[in-house]
Amino acid sequence: MNASYLLLTTIIILLVAFLYLSWIFVSNEIENKDKSKTNRRDFLYTASYTLGAVGVAAAAWPLIHQMNPDASVKALSTTEVDISTIELGKSITVLWRGKPVFIRRRTQEEIVEAQNIKLSDLKDPQDDKDRVKKPEWLVMLGVCTHLGCVPLGNKGDYKGWFCPCHGSHYDTSGRIRKGPAPTNLEIPKYEFIDNNTIKIG
Amino acid sequence: MSEEKYIPKSKIAQWFDSRLPLLSMAHHLREYPTPKNLNYWWTFGGILTFCLITQIITGVVLAMHYVAHADLAFESIEHIMRNVNYGWLLRYVHANGASMFFLAVYIHIFRALFYGSYKAPREMIWIIGMIIYILMMATAFMGYVLPWGQMSFWGATVITNLFSAIPLVGEGIVTWLWGGFAVDNPTLTRFFSLHYFLPFLIVGLVVLHIWALHIPGNNNPIGIDIKQRSKDTVPFSPYIAVKDLYALLIFLIIFAGIVFFVPNILGHTDNYIKANPMVTPSHIVPEWYLLPFYAILRAVPSKLGGVIAMFGSLFILIILPWLDTSKVRSAVFRPLYKIFFWILVADVLALGYLGAMVPEGWYLFFGRLATIYYFVHFLLIMPILGFKEKTLPLPTSISEPVLDGKN
Amino acid sequence: MKNNYNFFLVAVSFIFFSALNLQASEKEISLLKTNWSFKGIFGKFDRGELRRGYQVYNEVCSSCHSISELSYRNLSEKGGPEFSVEVTKNIAASFEVIDGPNSDGDMFTRPGRLSDKFVKPYENIEASKAANGGAYPPDMSVLAKARKGGAAYIYSLLQGYVDAPEGYDLDDGVYYNKYMPGNQIKMSNVLSDDLVEYNDGTKATVEQMSKDVSSFLTWAAEPSLEARHKMGFRVILYLIILATLVYFSMNRLWSRIESKK
Numbered sequence: 001m002n003a004s005y006l007l008l009t010t011i012i013i014l015l016v017a018f019l020y021l022s023w024i025f026v027s028n029e030i031e032n033k034d035k036s037k038t039n040r041r042d043f044l045y046t047a048s049y050t051l052g053a054v055g056v057a058a059a060a061w062p063l064i065h066q067m068n069p070d071a072s073v074k075a076l077s078t079t080e081v082d083i084s085t086i087e088l089g090k091s092i093t094v095l096w097r098g099k100p101v102f103i104r105r106r107t108q109e110e111i112v113e114a115q116n117i118k119l120s121d122l123k124d125p126q127d128d129k130d131r132v133k134k135p136e137w138l139v140m141l142g143v144c145t146h147l148g149c150v151p152l153g154n155k156g157d158y159k160g161w162f163c164p165c166h167g168s169h170y171d172t173s174g175r176i177r178k179g180p181a182p183t184n185l186e187i188p189k190y191e192f193i194d195n196n197t198i199k200i201g
Numbered sequence: 202m203s204e205e206k207y208i209p210k211s212k213i214a215q216w217f218d219s220r221l222p223l224l225s226m227a228h229h230l231r232e233y234p235t236p237k238n239l240n241y242w243w244t245f246g247g248i249l250t251f252c253l254i255t256q257i258i259t260g261v262v263l264a265m266h267y268v269a270h271a272d273l274a275f276e277s278i279e280h281i282m283r284n285v286n287y288g289w290l291l292r293y294v295h296a297n298g299a300s301m302f303f304l305a306v307y308i309h310i311f312r313a314l315f316y317g318s319y320k321a322p323r324e325m326i327w328i329i330g331m332i333i334y335i336l337m338m339a340t341a342f343m344g345y346v347l348p349w350g351q352m353s354f355w356g357a358t359v360i361t362n363l364f365s366a367i368p369l370v371g372e373g374i375v376t377w378l379w380g381g382f383a384v385d386n387p388t389l390t391r392f393f394s395l396h397y398f399l400p401f402l403i404v405g406l407v408v409l410h411i412w413a414l415h416i417p418g419n420n421n422p423i424g425i426d427i428k429q430r431s432k433d434t435v436p437f438s439p440y441i442a443v444k445d446l447y448a449l450l451i452f453l454i455i456f457a458g459i460v461f462f463v464p465n466i467l468g469h470t471d472n473y474i475k476a477n478p479m480v481t482p483s484h485i486v487p488e489w490y491l492l493p494f495y496a497i498l499r500a501v502p503s504k505l506g507g508v509i510a511m512f513g514s515l516f517i518l519i520i521l522p523w524l525d526t527s528k529v530r531s532a533v534f535r536p537l538y539k540i541f542f543w544i545l546v547a548d549v550l551a552l553g554y555l556g557a558m559v560p561e562g563w564y565l566f567f568g569r570l571a572t573i574y575y576f577v578h579f580l581l582i583m584p585i586l587g588f589k590e591k592t593l594p595l596p597t598s599i600s601e602p603v604l605d606g607k608n
Numbered sequence: 609m610k611n612n613y614n615f616f617l618v619a620v621s622f623i624f625f626s627a628l629n630l631q632a633s634e635k636e637i638s639l640l641k642t643n644w645s646f647k648g649i650f651g652k653f654d655r656g657e658l659r660r661g662y663q664v665y666n667e668v669c670s671s672c673h674s675i676s677e678l679s680y681r682n683l684s685e686k687g688g689p690e691f692s693v694e695v696t697k698n699i700a701a702s703f704e705v706i707d708g709p710n711s712d713g714d715m716f717t718r719p720g721r722l723s724d725k726f727v728k729p730y731e732n733i734e735a736s737k738a739a740n741g742g743a744y745p746p747d748m749s750v751l752a753k754a755r756k757g758g759a760a761y762i763y764s765l766l767q768g769y770v771d772a773p774e775g776y777d778l779d780d781g782v783y784y785n786k787y788m789p790g791n792q793i794k795m796s797n798v799l800s801d802d803l804v805e806y807n808d809g810t811k812a813t814v815e816q817m818s819k820d821v822s823s824f825l826t827w828a829a830e831p832s833l834e835a836r837h838k839m840g841f842r843v844i845l846y847l848i849i850l851a852t853l854v855y856f857s858m859n860r861l862w863s864r865i866e867s868k869k
Contacts, residue, residue: 012849237865276677440862440865460840465753
């Protein structure tokens with residue numbers, strides 16, 4: 001933003017300097033010559049139009065930018081979650097930045113299933129190790145990568161998640177296996193503060 | 202003022218224009234013959250259009266962040282001021298934009314009064330304009346309630362209580378306006394809804410206002426009908442348009458000066474205190490643009506009388522074209538009216554000043570005097586002057602050299 | 609273009625009108641004067657003043673007065689006290705914030721974060737009244753805009769405690785203050801020399817603390833002040849240049865008409 005203002009100011013100053021110089025130049029020229037008169041007029045009009053257009057564009061920016069996330073929204077970046085109460089094979093859903101986050105404590109069976117798979121079979125190849133910090137804990141955004149519905153847990157052909165909107169099937173690592181969704185369920189930025197607490201964001 | 206029929210050049214344009222004559226309309230607006238002697242007082246129509254558009258755009262944008270609820274409105278304004286990107290700018294432009302709007306409209310109205318623009322054949326323009334003005338006041342008043350500060354709350358209480366002066370049904374009407382037994386959340390939400398709606402009604406009326414203007418054409422400083430179109434008029438675009446634009450830019454400099462350097466100077470400090478139904482501010486004043494009417498309201502000792510006087514002062518303006526009996530339009534050729542015009546300006550300014558004071562002692566006395574004079578001006582001076590006044594000889598056309606330089 | 613002076617008239621009448629309006633409501637005794645760095649077209653806050661002001665607020669005022677609209681992150685934002693993010697995080701973490709409910713349905717406390725709003729001294733207005741002999745210590749979020757005179761008023765008020773004139777009937781639990789409208793204030797004279805210890809070596813006189821905290825509260829009420837002044841200068845410069853251009857364009861255009869006579 002500052003850069004754009006700087007640019008705007010520079011443009012204005014350059015334009016003014018240019019205008020002023022040509023004004024002096026033109027007014028010292030032979031005034032009765034029709035041709036130079038036309039030039040000056042053309043220049044004046046062009047300069048006015050240009051500067052006016054720049055101003056309108058600059059005025060439009062606040063009207064556009066006001067719809068971007070405001071300062072208080074941007075500041076709300078982290079959520080801490082107590083995971084000590086989650087039992088093996090169960091998951092909880094928490095809200096982070098207005099979106100559901102799935103936190104699942106996976107069973108050994110699920111972990112093995114997620115790890116023993118040929119990457120070439122996957123639509124969006126990604127190793128399970130790259131999707132978790134501790135194999136037991138799977139943390140991901142509960143937002144279907146197709147059109148943003150919330151998938152249902154423990155459902156679908158791959159015992160992972162199933163999106164009821166358009167039938168996307170995810171496996172026990174949240175990877176897309178079947179259906180229209182293009183990519184795996186997204187992993188948010190998170191960290192383990194201690195064994196019982198995750199900080200998302 | 203008939204113009205030659207406009208026929209677009211290309212076949213496609215002809216096809217379109219014969220079905221929906223938008224191109225003809227655009228052509229009319231461009232070529233619209235305007236008296237060439239219009240001075241800068243005539244630029245305020247364009248400025249007002251700009252003000253209306255600015256208020257609507259910033260208003261729509263602010264409504265994206267504002268919360269119309271008695272518990273949250275005040276905080277949501279602070280949210281706009283602190284967190285929303287450029288929120289402070291949008292709100293200050295909108296809040297001060299209302300003041301600039303009224304400043305422009307007062308100049309516009311007094312210009313019409315001076316040059317007799319309300320007289321035949323332009324009565325419809327004037328009447329529509331007055332309706333717009335009244336709607337503007339209603340819109341501005343309801344907008345002032347939305348921040349839900351102390352002045353908002355008590356201003357709303359006092360103004361809605363005006364209706365309780367109506368015999369028999371008054372109390373019922375006030376309860377109906379409030380949606381409760383005091384100004385509260387239901388009042389706030391309905392005011393927000395109407396504050397959002399009325400400006401679009403104003404837009405419609407502005408279209409009619411301009412339409413009505415384009416039938417007889419502009420009045421001009423000399424106030425005579427245009428006889429030689431080729432000599433006395435210029436096409437609106439670019440001549441009048443560029444003049445309007447220049448005036449608008451000067452207006453914007455003042456506007457920007459207020460928004461950026463003294464944005465709260467026209468507001469009241471009490472409106473930064475959240476509404477509290479249990480504490481009335483020591484001195485309730487409306488926004489400056491409503492002060493003359495507030496002075497008239499308080500000048501009359503009876504409750505009903507004050508309300509009647511206040512609404513009457515507006516009604517008189519609507520019927521003004523029939524109160525003025527003079528055949529001559531422009532005050533330039535009416536030496537006596539010119540004097541009375543300036544006395545009226547001083548009188549309205551005085552009413553504005555007195556409206557901000559506590560109505561006691563001399564303030565009350567002068568308030569009454571100024572109120573009486575306001576009505577005398579329109580009900581007595583205007584009709585009598587038309588018969589008694591000796592007007593100056595009128596020129597035969599705008600380009601007649603006799604009167605050059607005499608404004 | 610003979611009517612240019614009309615604009616001058618418009619401007620003058622507008623200023624006259626607003627001056628009348630202002631004057632109409634200002635008849636109190638004159639407030640104490642000092643140099644405010646944020647006044648004027650190029651006005652900016654004095655960082656040191658804001659930081660010291662925050663310290664005064666935090667150590668003195670905040671035991672009764674809330675600033676509900678400020679968040680801790682604001683302390684590090686541009687145009688404010690501009691503490692470093694690390695310092696601000698520590699400031700935030702030094703407060704206990706009530707959060708919750710947790711999965712058991714209970715509220716719990718945790719150290720504050722940047723996104724948290726300033727912790728309030730009282731749960732609600734009623735609690736604050738009960739603790740202060742029936743008087744509500746006003747929230748200070750927009751206090752500087754909610755009082756005539758703004759910063760100068762707060763500055764004066766804090767130094768305005770004097771003995772009541774002889775024969776003045778002062779109620780119980782009320783103090784006499786020169787600058788309070790009505791002269792009766794429920795807040796006692798809280799400031800005394802060296803009440804706080806400034807890190808930057810500034811001597812904490814009553815006058816100094818009053819000025820610092822008044823500046824701080826002005827910023828708290830109007831965090832966008834510096835951005836506003838900066839943008840205002842640019843906008844007006846732009847408008848003047850464009851108006852000049854349009855003026856010459858207009859003269860060019862109209863010269864066609866005027867020469868045709």
